[in-house]
Amino acid sequence: MTRRTIAAVACAMVAGLIALDLAAVRPNPYDAPALLALGSGAAPVGGFCGAPASVPGS
Numbered sequence: 001m002t003r004r005t006i007a008a009v010a011c012a013m014v015a016g017l018i019a020l021d022l023a024a025v026r027p028n029p030y031d032a033p034a035l036l037a038l039g040s041g042a043a044p045v046g047g048f049c050g051a052p053a054s055v056p057g058s
Helices: 003-024
Strands: none
16 A cells, blocks of 8 residues: 555545534534633533542542
8 A cells, every 4th residue: 555545545534533523413612611711700620530539428
């Protein structure tokens, strides 16, 4: 295989992944969380892999 073939296959796979993602859920920019919410009063959401796991009942 040549570089051109591998590049074409990689681009096709990326395009397929994007198409699959768009077909699953249509993006809604009004439902997205704020990129920067410094001082907005919005509660922080999301996960942090280094945070200790919370155990219910303890």
